[in-house]
Amino acid sequence: MPRTDLYRNVHMGQRARMFTLAIELGAADLDGAGAAVYAERCLDLTRELRAHAEHEDTFIHPLLRQRAPAAADALDAEHLRLDAAFAALDASARALPGTAPDDLPEARHGLYLALNEVIAAYLAHLHAEETVAMPALWENATDGELEAVFAAFRASRTADEALADLRAMLPALPAAARATIVRGAVEAAPGEEHRTLAALTTTLAPDQRNRLYADLGLPEVWALRDR
Structure with a gap:
């Protein structure tokens, strides 16, 4: 019987949204209004991913650090790398709506590259959580403890x-x-x-x-x- 997986389903949703945004931004023929829309979508993405990291830090990582500190250290290093990629994407997104029309195609492509840098870094992070952190928790924590993590997170949500x-x-x-x-x-x-x-x-x-x-x-x- 499969054990409780704290990452799988939410990560699948995140991948789908990131890939969809990258495809749509890459194909976009932007005007001023479209630039504002895609800039906000990119900012929404980094807000979502930062909030997700905070949830993990609050509900998953205390147990991980207690039971598998080496895995927790690896994820801490991943977060530092992600923060830099998020900041670069935010800066590119905020600059896009003010871009002159003739410069929008190159600015859009710059945003597209910054988005894909985030995606590349984030995919590596997801892989580490799914292939290092989760197996470490399966080895060192009980099903009851993993279910308690889920229950605490659900109780925190409106x-x-x-x-x-x-x-x-x-x-x-x-x-x-x-x-x-x-x-x-x-x-x-x-x-x-x-x-x-x-x-x-x-x-x-x-x-x-x-x-x-x-x-x-x-x-x-x-x-x-x-x-």
């Missing part, structure tokens, strides 16, 4: 934050994992099942939503009630 977390993650997950998560969320909201399912599925593509309803054994009309 209802709106928890919904946003799931909406960001669900499109990137395999169908079976998506159905398990959504089923748990729906069962945890007695009397609000219809609204909960509708709220959770707003970020899914139509084929993903149809597969989810099939996996849950629900007709689409049930899921769309009370929208």
Whole structure:
């Protein structure tokens, strides 16, 4: 039976959003309004990744440092490298909206390169967490302790934050994992099942939503009630 993985699902969502942003920014033919949109999307990304690092520092790393200090030290070094890449992307994003129209193509490409530098650094960080930190925790912590980490994080989130977390993650997950998560969320909201399912599925593509309803054994009309 698979053990509790503190990283897998959220990291899959992060990868999907980073890759999508890079593809869309790379193909963008920007005007002034578009420049502001993509600048804000890049700033939103670094805000999200910094907040994620803070969550890990608060909820995961105390246990990791206690049980596997060498792995914790490796992640600390990764954070320093990431901070520099985040700062460079932020600077490039903030400069983009004020760029003269004739200079926008080169400025957009500069932002694209800064974004991909973040992605490259962040992918290495995710790999370290998934192949070094998580195995170290599996070796040195119990399932109960890992579940307690999850429980503490969930308790720290407001209802709106928890919904946003799931909406960001669900499109990137395999169908079976998506159905398990959504089923748990729906069962945890007695009397609000219809609204909960509708709220959770707003970020899914139509084929993903149809597969989810099939996996849950629900007709689409049930899921769309009370929208």
